[in-house]
Amino acid sequence: MREPTLRPVATFATVLSRELQLAYRRPADLLNPLFFFAVVTSLFPIAVSPLPEVLELIGPGVVWIAALLAALLPLSTHYAQDYEDGTLEHYLLSGQSLVAICIAKTVGLWLVAGLPLVLASLVVSGSYGLAPSTFGVMSITLASGSYALCALGAVAAALTVGVQRASALIALLVLPMMVPVLIFGTRAISLTATNMPAKGPIYLVLAVTLLAALLTPLATAAALRISME
Numbered sequence: 437m438r439e440p441t442l443r444p445v446a447t448f449a450t451v452l453s454r455e456l457q458l459a460y461r462r463p464a465d466l467l468n469p470l471f472f473f474a475v476v477t478s479l480f481p482i483a484v485s486p487l488p489e490v491l492e493l494i495g496p497g498v499v500w501i502a503a504l505l506a507a508l509l510p511l512s513t514h515y516a517q518d519y520e521d522g523t524l525e526h527y528l529l530s531g532q533s534l535v536a537i538c539i540a541k542t543v544g545l546w547l548v549a550g551l552p553l554v555l556a557s558l559v560v561s562g563s564y565g566l567a568p569s570t571f572g573v574m575s576i577t578l579a580s581g582s583y584a585l586c587a588l589g590a591v592a593a594a595l596t597v598g599v600q601r602a603s604a605l606i607a608l609l610v611l612p613m614m615v616p617v618l619i620f621g622t623r624a625i626s627l628t629a630t631n632m633p634a635k636g637p638i639y640l641v642l643a644v645t646l647l648a649a650l651l652t653p654l655a656t657a658a659a660l661r662i663s664m665e
Contacts, residue, residue: 444536451537455544465513469506469549470556476502477560488565495564496625499574500581500618502560503553507582508610510549511589512603514541515660519597528664538656542583542590550582566629573628577621577638580645581614587645587652588613594659617644 459465480498481491518524527537557578558571566574592609596602624637 444533447532447536448540451540452544455541456547459544459548465510466548466552469509470552472509473502473506473553473556473560476505477563481564491563492565492629495561495566496570496574496622496629498564499557499560500578500622500625503557503578503582504585504611504614504618506553507549507585508589508603508607510545511586511593511606511610514545514590514593515597516593516602524597524660525664528661534657534660535653538590538594538653538660542586542653542656545590546583546586550586551579553582554578566625569631570625570628573624573634573638577624577641580641581617581621584617584641584645584648585610585614587648591652591655591659594656594663597660597663617641620644 477498480494484490484494515524518527527534554575557574561571561574562568589606589610592606593602595609596605599605620637620640624634624641627634627637
């Protein structure tokens with residue numbers, strides 16, 4: 437018997453709740469990005485230089501690169517698990533808003549993988565000698581940039597559903613599109629650290645994220661339909 441069609445908001449809330457419950461039942465999925473982030477950020481001072489002036493100079497770039505790479509880890513299983521257990525096919529046949537489902541899964545991915553990295557970056561920033569005045573800008577740009585990564589990664593994950601070893605392909609699709617966000621985000625932090633206006637780079641990061649948030653749900657839904665045909 438076909439289940440009753442829910443409104444998009446109710447569909448969003450139901451799917452988001454499911455995603456969070458599944459994520460917290462698998463603690464390894466929560467800890468792997470954080471562990472990767474911690475390892476990468478701790479290795480840079482050993483490989484480059486432990487001098488405070490050097491760490492302060494490379495800190496914004498290191499934190500951003502480590503956070504973006506760590507956020508890529510969950511993308512390979514973002515739709516793969518739903519594909520394997522039949523949930524994805526159920527979503528397509530249920531009559532519910534597929535766009536609302538895609539938005540809920542992207543928000544869930546960001547809450548599980550993106551937001552913890554933003555919080556961890558504040559701790560790491562202190563160890564790199566970055567001024568406390570940069571923490572607010574780093575939080576805003578990393579939170580915005582990580583959501584853009586999740587949104588773009590969701591499209592790539594939808595396109596590669598059912599593809600063996602899709603993680604490398606997802607990285608190749610997503611990382612080139614994240615280069616502008618990486619440049620603007622690190623530039624905003626560097627300008628703030630030198631007490632210079634950083635509104636321009638911040639607005640550019642927010643603009644890219646807004647554009648991704650508006651367009652990627654439609655692209656993800658279309659990619660899922662194509663992949664499941």
